[in-house]
Amino acid sequence: MISESAILNCFQHLVDLKKDDLVIVGSGDDAAVIKSQGKDLVHSIDISKVNSHFPEDSKPQDIAYRSIAVALSDLAAMGAYPAFISIGLTSNITDLKWYKQFTNGVEKILNEYQLKLVGGDITNGEISVCVNVFGYAYKNNILRSTAKVGDLIYVTGPLGEGRKGLEDWKNNQQSKYIKKFFNPKVDFNKSEYISKYANSCIDISDGLIKDLTRICKSSEVGAEIIYENIPITNDIDDLSCGDDYKLCYTCSPEFKDNEHISEDFCIGEIKSDTKIIIKKDNSPVNFKKHGWDSFE
């Protein structure tokens, strides 16, 4: 019979922390104690659920990696670097091997981003990973609510790669995109760079249109987008599919020739009229679906 303590043992090597600058009390007590960094804490929480956010037969290491990566993406969108995480895992798997593989995925991403796992909880039920991420601003936090009329709108990479990866995986078709879905990369270097210049930023997790709408609503502005300038992977539905985890930011045109801004994709401009217009062949396109919603 499996037990909570047997499962927790699988995680032990990840939290057997030497005393260090960050973690005063790690795993094994009622709570973790994290040393004061004297800096404002940036915190986000993200739930990834089986059959909503990843397929049921995903590899456990991919479930772990992906759930943590998509949570980290929120920190990048704030102009913040990650420092530590905690995980609330719900699982009904009774094979300890599954948990060992899950911890391999956790370990991989902890090493990749130099993060500490400071704590967690585990309970029995349909697989769901609740990831808490914690970090600190590189310079200033980049908010959703501070886009300015006249700002250029950028995306940091192609849309629809995750969507294509998931389709290829479902069709048993080998492709470079599968890794984009299961192991998305979060570009903290870019986040650090643009935190000096961008007026607003969001990560594209629920689809470009939906997420850009969030910036526009928060900032009380609108946007005009040129469809032909958007780097897509599949078709126009890439604008309303989730799973991209690229950044969408707005920035004054004076910075458009800056080294790391000029390499991004300028897709449009912030306007004062509070509508989002997407022009294809110079005519506005209508979208029935703006993006991903787990309840719809």
Added chain:
Amino acid sequence: MISESAILNCFQHLVDLKKDDLVIVGSGDDAAVIKSQGKDLVHSIDISKVNSHFPEDSKPQDIAYRSIAVALSDLAAMGAYPAFISIGLTSNITDLKWYKQFTNGVEKILNEYQLKLVGGDITNGEISVCVNVFGYAYKNNILRSTAKVGDLIYVTGPLGEGRKGLEDWKNNQQSKYIKKFFNPKVDFNKSEYISKYANSCIDISDGLIKDLTRICKSSEVGAEIIYENIPITNDIDDLSCGDDYKLCYTCSPEFKDNEHISEDFCIGEIKSDTKIIIKKDNSPVNFKKHGWDSFE
């Protein structure tokens, strides 16, 4: 049709925070930003799942209140006061009224403990509430690993009240215990007081025997308990049932007459032999089940 944004709107009044000493960026962005308090952060994560931690037909306000209270209990066990929380809610309920009632429960406990809700996530699935709690030590954190041989062992209140409350509720029998199950109180005053004196502490969430075993294992000590000294509500199984959320702490005998220590229940003593012996009528009792485990 229900949507994520409609549900999130139900929470809006709880996070429409005025700029204050604690929260710099509240809800509505990719992450929350919490002002540095220059103090070490105490953080715990706790998942409460339908049919494991609360019955399916619990009132939504009680689900919210209970899930948050049991998470806060971990801070009290660390000698820490609570400052803010975030919530990852999974729910498959399609009636917005349910969410409004849920937020009533959140609001009640936020007000009771003077907490801020700084963020959250919501997704579709079987009801589960992942609560993150954050706070700061009153004085020193009280760990599990620092019980000393010769310490007296205390519990701060009767065991089995939650168990009786749940049974009464299931039997449609009115009783004062039902509130103990659905709205457990966390005694932060006691936590503050004992943080000056206790050598170790844990909250009794999974049963006295299981939780005391955690102290003993962490501290590499044993314990001898006098059954007759334990304040129980029902029968001997109160020692291995969860849902109590009282504190169990150990303390040097020199403090036994202190005002708020003498009012607690002294149930035994920490011993050097690493066993836990519970004596009833002067003979050791054996327990098949040490406590609650969601996987067993």
